[in-house]
Amino acid sequence: xxxxxxxxxxxxxxxxxxxxxxxxxxxxxxxxxxxxxxxxxxxxxxxxxxxxxxxxxxxxxxxxxxxxxxxxxxxxxxxxxxxxxxxxxxxxxxxxxxxxxxxxxxxxxxxxxxxxxxxxxxxxxxxxxxxxxxxxxxxxxxxxxxxxxxxxxxxxxxxxxxxxxxxxxxxxxxxxxxxxxxxxxxxxxxxxxxxxxxxxxxxxxxxxxxxxxxx
Amino acid sequence: xxxxxxxxxxxxxxxxxxxxxxxxxxxxxxxxxxxxxxxxxxxxxxxxxxxxxxxxxxxxxxxxxxxxxxxxxxxxxxxxxxxxxxxxxxxxxxxxxxxxxxxxxxxxxxxxxxxxxxxxxxxxxxxxxxxxxxxxxxxxxxxxxxxxxxxxxxxxxxxxxxxxxxxxxxxxxxxxxxxxxxxxxxxxxxxxxxxxxxxxxxxxxxxxxxxxxxx
DNA sequence: GTGAATAGCAACTCGCCCGTATCATTTGCA
DNA sequence: TGCAAATGATACGGGCGAGTTGCTATTCAC
Numbered sequence: 001x002x003x004x005x006x007x008x009x010x011x012x013x014x015x016x017x018x019x020x021x022x023x024x025x026x027x028x029x030x031x032x033x034x035x036x037x038x039x040x041x042x043x044x045x046x047x048x049x050x051x052x053x054x055x056x057x058x059x060x061x062x063x064x065x066x067x068x069x070x071x072x073x074x075x076x077x078x079x080x081x082x083x084x085x086x087x088x089x090x091x092x093x094x095x096x097x098x099x100x101x102x103x104x105x106x107x108x109x110x111x112x113x114x115x116x117x118x119x120x121x122x123x124x125x126x127x128x129x130x131x132x133x134x135x136x137x138x139x140x141x142x143x144x145x146x147x148x149x150x151x152x153x154x155x156x157x158x159x160x161x162x163x164x165x166x167x168x169x170x171x172x173x174x175x176x177x178x179x180x181x182x183x184x185x186x187x188x189x190x191x192x193x194x195x196x197x198x199x200x201x202x203x204x205x206x207x208x209x210x211x212x213x214x215x
Numbered sequence: 216x217x218x219x220x221x222x223x224x225x226x227x228x229x230x231x232x233x234x235x236x237x238x239x240x241x242x243x244x245x246x247x248x249x250x251x252x253x254x255x256x257x258x259x260x261x262x263x264x265x266x267x268x269x270x271x272x273x274x275x276x277x278x279x280x281x282x283x284x285x286x287x288x289x290x291x292x293x294x295x296x297x298x299x300x301x302x303x304x305x306x307x308x309x310x311x312x313x314x315x316x317x318x319x320x321x322x323x324x325x326x327x328x329x330x331x332x333x334x335x336x337x338x339x340x341x342x343x344x345x346x347x348x349x350x351x352x353x354x355x356x357x358x359x360x361x362x363x364x365x366x367x368x369x370x371x372x373x374x375x376x377x378x379x380x381x382x383x384x385x386x387x388x389x390x391x392x393x394x395x396x397x398x399x400x401x402x403x404x405x406x407x408x409x410x411x412x413x414x415x416x417x418x419x420x421x422x423x424x425x426x427x428x429x430x
Numbered sequence: 431g432t433g434a435a436t437a438g439c440a441a442c443t444c445g446c447c448c449g450t451a452t453c454a455t456t457t458g459c460a
Numbered sequence: 461t462g463c464a465a466a467t468g469a470t471a472c473g474g475g476c477g478a479g480t481t482g483c484t485a486t487t488c489a490c
Binding site for chain 3: 014015020023054055057058061
């Protein structure tokens with residue numbers, strides 16, 4: 001006895017393939033936003049649906065469950081952060097110090113990006129429930145940069161620019177220093193100025209190069 | 216019409232003040248454990264109650280709600296991690312390098328402690344809901360150590376042991392390096408050996424001292 | 431055009447958990 | 461000794477969110 005005396009239907013209908021695909025991208029963007037803001041548990045499917053003016057039904061038509069939607073959205077964010085090799089190579093400057101500074105800035109901008117740091121925290125926080133996401137993040141985002149720094153340093157060692165050393169330790173230490181400051185600042189609610197960051201990056205690079213100066 | 220034909224009573228009764236206090240400590244320990252393991256949302260009051268063989272009733276007699284219980288338990292964990300000033304002073308060794316190594320080890324052991332890193336992650340993850348906890352952690356745990364390193368370095372500058380420099384930057388960079396490696400390792404599921412850590416700490420201290428060697 | 435697949439909506443079920451209330455029981459403490 | 465505090469057992473209201481289903485409306489394919 002579905003009377004429907006006052007049919008409140010507003011809009012419906014099957015969208016074009018392009019329309020559907022665009023909506024789907026919107027959905028993933030919204031899901032990412034909300035997950036980053038509120039975490040996995042607190043974010044509800046209906047919050048996401050409301051954000052893009054859909055209903056749960058439509059979301060569940062594409063994604064089997066909340067966990068899968070989460071994985072998909074986060075993996076997408078990780079992929080956006082991947083730096084392709086040719087970009088890394090393009091960071092090569094003439095002088096070692098300038099190259100390191102360029103790499104440092106690349107990472108800082110990733111972290112300072114609208115939700116860059118939240119992504120890290122979310123992935124850490126959910127690393128129990130989604131260990132594969134954590135692994136993916138390290139493998140695809142963190143590690144390549146460290147490895148690249150190590151390679152740059154190794155070349156500098158070979159060229160006699162710096163003293164022989166454990167380039168892996170040095171690279172890891174360098175990235176830790178670069179990231180540590182901004183992370184503390186941003187998480188603490190501060191927005192470090194370009195100048196402050198510049199100062200810190202300069203300090204870090206100088207410290208590393210002085211520490212590794214050939215005897 | 217509560218019949219209660221089969222009263223399955225087992226045990227009850229009023230405990231001694233000391234007993235009650237002891238149970239209360241047990242409760243907070245259990246709550247902390249579970250919050251660290253599962254996070255705020257997933258952990259339920261009944262999980263905590265079961266862990267210490269209590270009922271919700273008893274918990275709610277002491278804590279107005281779940282959020283307050285969370286704050287109390289976490290604050291307790293933070294306080295346990297606070298290093299009293301006299302302990303910091305006792306880390307002073309004759310040589311600057313040895314002092315820095317001692318400080319580094321102190322922090323590494325905090326992080327490698329059974330739930331040391333989880334505490335950080337939990338606090339970060341819940342920093343939206345409980346910003347005051349996040350602030351407390353930084354103020355009471357992170358910052359004092361960095362400040363102490365800065366003070367140690369300043370004294371070394373005054374003594375001419377190292378070149379004049381921004382000791383705040385240097386201290387921050389040092390602690391970042393010290394913490395960065397172990398964090399990546401532990402979160403990644405690895406358990407770095409004492410020897411590996413020793414090697415890293417040694418490397419870090421040497422890098423800093425060489426980088427700051429007086430001209 | 432016509433039929434079938436598809437996207438959409440709304441309402442529903444189911445289960446979970448917080449917080450509270452009730453009653454019985456034990457026991458510290460005055 | 462007797463009272464009240466403290467706790468256990470249990471039930472339940474209220475709310476909420478995940479996932480499902482029935483139905484409708486539109487578009488794609490032939």
